[in-house]
Amino acid sequence: MYVVCADHLEEAIDEFVDIYETPPDLYELESVSFTDWSAPSHCTFCNKPPIYLVV
Ligand SMILES: [Zn+2]
Numbered sequence: 001m002y003v004v005c006a007d008h009l010e011e012a013i014d015e016f017v018d019i020y021e022t023p024p025d026l027y028e029l030e031s032v033s034f035t036d037w038s039a040p041s042h043c044t045f046c047n048k049p050p051i052y053l054v055v
Contacts, residue, residue: 001053001054001055002015002016002024002044002053002054002055003029003039003040003043003044003050003052003053003054004043004044004045004050004051004052004054005043005045005046005048005049005050005051005052006051006052007043007046007048008043008044008045008046009026009051009052009054011045012024012044012045012052012054013026013054016054024054024055025054025055026052026053026054027052027053027055028051028052028053029050029051029052029053030051032053039053
């Protein structure tokens with residue numbers, strides 16, 4: 001699972017496909033909520049606020 005800013009969306013997708021060999025599902029963090037999970041405060045690859053969830 002990757003939580004990324006707009007700048008790193010493609011990088012996260014590339015890595016995901018490399019590892020899992022299947023395209024990820026993309027969600028906008030604002031439009032999803034999980035009862036037992038709170039989104040990290042920054043992107044997986046940098047310190048910007050994350051926008052997308054790649055799973
Ligand atoms: Zn980033």
